[in-house]
Amino acid sequence: MPKALKASRARQASAAQARKVLQGHKENIQPTVQSGSGQSSSSGWVTRSQSGASESPEKVQKETLSLYKEQARVLLKENSHLRSERSGLLRKLQDAEADHLESAAHVKDLKDKNADLRQRATHAEDLKDENVDLWQWLHVLERRIQRLQRDNVKARIATRKKVAEVSSSEKDQNDSGYALPGREDALLATSQAYQAVGSLQLDLANLHEQAMNTIYTVVSEASARALDAEKALTDERNTSSFAVALYQEELCRVQYQVSAAISEAQITADNARSEAQDCIENFKCGLAASKAQGGYLTEALSASKATVYAFRKRCKRHPDVMARVVSKAVKKYVQESRIVRLKFKGVYTLAARMAARKLINFNVASEHIRDVFNTVAELLGVSIPPEDKMSRQTVRRAVLEGGVAAKLQVVFDIMQSEGFMISGDGTSHRHINYESNFIALSTPVYTTSSSSGPTGKAHRLRTLGVHSATNRKADTQVDGWKDLFSEFQEFYDCSPLSRRHQTIEMAEIARKLKGYFSNHAAYQKKTSRGMQDWKWDESLCDLGEDALLLKDVTKLVQILADANAAKIATVGGMEKWNLLSWDEQTVYKWLGEEVYAALSEEEKHKLDLYIWGGCCMHKDLNSFIGGNTRMTAWWLDNGVTPPVLLANKDNAAVLAGRSTTSDALTDTEKCALDSLTCGGVKTMDIGGAVFKNSDQKKGQGDSYAYRFGRRYPDTSNTRYHSHGDSACVTWAWLDDHIDFVLRMKECKANNTFTNMEKNLYNALQDPATLTEMACMVLYTQTVSEPYLKIVRGPGSEGLNQLDLGPFHEEVKTHIKMLIEDPDLVLAEDARPELATLDVADWAYPEAVHTIQQRASEMPYLRPVFVAFLSGALETWNRFTSEFKSGEIDKATEEDRALAWMPATNDHNEGALGSLPALPPKQAQCRAAFLQFTSDTFMDKMLVHEDFDFIRREACKLESRGLEKQHRQAQVDHEHMLEDPRRRKEAEKRRKLAEKAEKLAGILEVHRQLDGNQDMPKKSHLKNKAEKVAVLKHVVRHYLAKYPKSDGKWLEDMGIGIETDENSDADMYGTDGSDNEDEGDE
Template sequence: MERKKLGTDLSRIQRHSDTKINGLEAKLTKLTETISTQKEEIKALRTEKKALDQKQTRAKESLQSTRKELRSAVVWEATKNGTYTREARELFRCLLQAGCSGARVADAIKACGKTFGVVIKRLPSSRTVFRARDEGGQYGIMQIGREITMCEGFGESSDGTTNRKVNLESRHLHYLAPTYLPGVDDDDKSTWKPQSRFGVVETALNHQAETQFQGTKAFAENVAATYSNSPLARRDGRTMEINDYPRKIEFLGSDHANDAKLKVEKVGDWREDVITSDIGEEVLQLVESGEFVGSFSTLREEDINLAYQQATEEIRPQAGEVQVDKTTARKLVAKVIGQAKLDSMTEAERHLLLGVTFAGCGAHKDMNAFKYGVVKMMAGWAARGQPGPVLLANKANTTTIQLSDDTNTTAAKAAIDSSSRGGVKLTSLAGALFNHSDDKKGYQDKHVNFMGTRKRDLYGIQHGGHFPDTSNTRFQSHSYAAAELVSFIHDYVDLLETTRDSKDSPGFNHMESNIHKGLLDVGTVAEMAAMGLLGDSVSWRFLAIIRGNGKVRNALDPDIAELYRRLPAFCDAIAENPGILLEGEDSPGFDWSKITLDGRPWIDRHLVATIRTLARELPDLLDCISDIFSGAAQGWRVFTSEFTPGGPFDLLTPKQRKRLYIPATNDENEGGLGSIRVWQRYHPNATAFGFSNQKRYERNNTSNFIKKLCTQEDDIYVMRLVRKINSSGENIRFREALVEEMNRKAGEKRKKDEEAAMKRQLELERLTSVGLAMDRDEINNMTVKQLDDQLKIHRKILMDEVLRRVLQKDLPTKVFKLSAVLAAVSRNQP
């Protein structure tokens, strides 16, 4: 029993122990897992702590670096090793471009630094600023040289003017060129765009064709030398020689002056001379290499031998002459051979190879056509046997006419003949009064305030504006002035009369009186109405088309050629039916394409409405319209020769037409010459060289060219080049040459005057010895030479007023001369 109980107790104790042991084991396992987890956590915490320690270390280092950079950032280092950096020089040029004076660039940089909390350690002098400007311009010359070597062909446009009695010549180049945009392959010609590159505005001794031509050659030489000597050219593996200019030039653009056309001939001769030598040199190389085939097969071997013989004869020294060097001899041989090759070509082949196309300015064409129209309109009065517009004589002539009892007197006739009249005369006077080129003269703001108020109150026109600038040379300023005066004719009369009555001593001055008289004259108003209609129908629209909404069009565009070709017929059609311009839109068969050049409604509807209202008071209006459009048609035919079918533009190959960009106007050069005149008002001591450098950098995308292609090596080259140019004394030499030219002209003038005076004296002595003939029978038996002598005696010795105003061409035959002598005898009979 006891044993059984003991066994039960042992079993219970065993079970209790197992349970307790299992519990302890489970607890131990749990504690082991907890310890393991905590170890992992401790490890992770240690890793995190280490990362935080490293982050803290880096943050401290970054903080120190940032503080160091901040300390350096508040100080602008404009120089490196004593030389202003490229970035600094770029900043100087940008400030000049923004209009800052060179002497104030340092002040501007200092003020900006103070505003931004930046310390400026070194500021540039005005001399440094201007050197940076000139360096930018010389980079532009280098850019032009590189682009000429890359392009297949280009054109040059030019124009000239005078400023302060010194001739100025402007030159632009036109070709396909890279854009220098980031990420664009500039060697890929498919990315190139038509560009107009500012070349130069430079002083010249005169505006003769030879001087212009020599200016082009000097510019070409400068471009070739600047690029070829640069590190950029060495990296490109290219050079430019001066003859590359005539090799690639394919057109010249300018106005229609004779000197411009003569320059085209000179450039054409230069191009022919260079290409002739090129052809000869190529033939020589083929012959010397044993190859004489292909395109030169038209030249026979005996032709080559003959060319050698001719060239040898040319270079063989005569007695006492120096032997010609081998290089010169080879060039002469090449030229003779090249000429032989050219002589074997057809005229079309020669033109294709050598031709230089002339491209006239479209704006000048329109100006000249408008002038042709005005001249014919003014001559139309006499042709119709009508008196024409009222005389608008100047003050002196008016006094002479008024003091003459009879307008048939010699003095009165001379005053009338030398006075002007008509629409253009009135618009000129109105421009001088209402918007004088000198802003201290004329009505100026009085006109703007009075007419601005009238237009707003009576017509709902919010923009009054200034009167068209006829005091300066502006395209179509006279047609705009005519339109303005006709549109608001009664208001301008009121302006003059109100001004007259508001004076302390009421009354018109002479100019006001002339304008008032012209505004009330039906003939003058009729001419101005015709001028305004020609402007709205043709000229204003034509200029808008060829200028392409702010960007000058390519004259080779097909629609431009078509426009030029239909202009004469368009003007002729209106000349034949002038009343079509006064018809309303509700008229049967009304068609805008027959009335306006672009087929669109009137630009100035108020003008046309006013003319329709005034038409019944202007009996000669239709005749004036017909004459001015007929004359304009004649002008368009004269000045559009390059656009005639089969003309110079039609002879260009498709390849040339695709690559050439011929500006339809000469606005770039007109603008360049206008810009330098304005620029010199604010920079009176500046030179054309400085102006050209600044504008070349601004207009030619030179900044991007420098950033993309140029290195520090190029910077050093350009810096040295500018210093060399500035120390060359070029400006001094030009001033000396200008004075020498003035003295030469003065000397020639004095010499001619002395020779003329001597000739006059000898002629008077001879005429005195001939003697005055008063016997009519004797005069009737005189020869033509004797009659001429008698006419000279009456004109030069007796000072006959009538004969002094008669030209030699007015007395073409003996009958006329005899009649004139007999009439003079009657007038001078004692």
């Protein structure tokens, strides 16, 4: 447990104990107030011990009250000081919390870490509440002291009056006692005494009034009677002595009554005096009990003072304590905020995985990802724990997860779209075939600014990966597409995303397939037809399945039986029926055909919609090839001297010193001459090899760049219009290139050309070669360059191939215009806006102007250029046949939007051209995640269970060993191809062995019959002379044995034989005269 947390809990415990003590003190000093007869009384309480009990109560109470008032003022002053300190602490706390709120983007991860600081803030609030309670309690205490003071004054006045009245009363009072068992009984007795004194006072006043009233009445009556008696006595005295006696008797009676009234009043006074005395005694007992209780209160007050003192010291230390606590909390927070955690509960977070994938897309090696993380952390002033550093294997797994998410996204996009198009291309790399697969569709657009879900739709190209293939056949590619769609469908149906939305079927994928896009190769067109057949079969099966589901069970059984019987009869019986595949036997297609026949024309058109499109880049490439073919044939067709021959090193050695007339050439020289090439295209190949060789150790790459300030176009690789660009560059600075080639020779020690350099030098000075190069330049500047700028330049990303039919008609019209009027380009004042397809300036104005100025040096430039344009136009007509009177021409605007396809096949070409050294699955996942923008899709559409599913699938994908399976499939395919060949070769060898064995036996019999068994073996003959001698001996032996032949068969073969042995030296002499015979031989 942290020290700060322990200190906080200790302070909370001490505060609770202080509150408990204060509450006890409140209960101990709580006065008892009772109302009665309009008067209130309160028990007195003192602050002195029992030793001070001899002092008068009034003085003790007065001193106690003054002391309490002084203490109350001190406490109020201290409380005010504490409140000011508390306000300062609160301000500091608020500043600390403000600093905490301003600490950057880690507040979410650091909430748990800030709990300790919040507990201390809560403790400060508790102290605040305690201070407020203490202040309120002091105010209550002061008010009670004032009320007690007033009550005591009233009690003293009432007591003095009662005592005076009781002392003056002469009546006896009855005894009555009061028990004081405790503090509460004393307080109750005191209260009752005060009540009794009050009631006695009232009774005494009433008795006194009654007695005075009685005495007054008796005296008044006596006086009245005395007056009456005196008057009567006077009257009687005058009349009779009897009246005197009556008067005396009445006087006695009156005196008796007065005495009785006086006695009764005296008795009443004595009783009141006795009761007053009892009340005084009870009051004294209560006062003694109050004094005893005052001792306890004094002790409680001392404890309260100690507690207040402790609180005062604690509050005095509180700013420093809080400063230390806040400083520790801030320091701890800063230390923890400088640690970036890549893991949560042992698993790398989504943000860490996403960052790794993005760095991989930035071409950061997987083994350097952790170094990049550490470098960025150091730059930001934070650190990454060693246990959170990402390994190479984790990075690879994160890349696979990105590929899995991209696969999930592409199926989800197919479900959201109404139609899509697929495209493919193939190549071979290190004797392994690879196929690139893409899909084009209208996809939802996910942006980081939107709260959730897509914000719209846009046409996008999505890669489905580059896969190895056993061969380049169309059937193999169709099977690959089917397997790919089946894999995607099964994968998506197992995902949690499909459970939240809906599943997808193969029939739905086939129904949404609207076209195929590729280059113009024959196998690619066959692949397109195969995919169209698959779409048709799946659509019919889907229609038939839906029709079966809508029928009654009994009718369904009858329909199935009738359909199977009809199909069995159609194929020619049960035996042939059993030979059919399941797809051919199924009744779905039969029912689907019936349902299809019942559809409307609009529904049929929507279901049948399938369009093939060809790459525009290949159209231009083939048109250039077609123009070059027609141009090279023009020289021979018109009997004009063609461009200079450009022989390679071997053929140049064979043809050295020979004429080009075929009659004087040997077969070897004829073969060498036939393999020679010439013309502008070959010259540009040589120029690329010399000025920019693919091997950096060869050629003049850097020297050329330093001289001309640019690199020569790369003709050694397969690149669009690279030969046209190289011709433009060469013609733009033709003299400089010739001078550069001469300087290459002069810089050598032997001052000679290599064969390639010599060919280039001769070609650059040959008028016919320069004419072909000029035609290449002019066609590139007027047609190729503007055409490529339109179909693949900036702003062509959303261009639809199916909308380019009118544009291609404009291209052909423009070429026809150039054929009719070549001066639009060849004239020195030719305007580029009239000659170029895009009505813009020349891309290489220097090259065009140089050709226009030197056109007189090339007499055949005009007809050769027209021939080039004619060949290109013919090729354009052949490669744009899908637009006119085809499916594209019949398609509506809505159909073309559904079957949207890009203008070029660059996406497949680029995927195959950038095939890296990484495993294809890793490269596929990287490309898919980068191209799909799967990070925004994952943020907007996926939840926690989807990420778990993606991690599991990536783990399965990695452990499945797909690359090993692909390699094994390739090996198995090669073995399958090799087995028939091996069997055929083994059978051939067996037949040859049997034939050789048979011939060997025949030859042995021949030798025995011939009698020439002493002829040496060929291996024993060391040189040609010995072999010739043996051969002549054999011939003479044969002529001697068969003289009738006369050697005519040898003469027919052109071999002359002299029978004279002496003529051997003349026939095979060593003086060089046998060269002609040897050549004939």
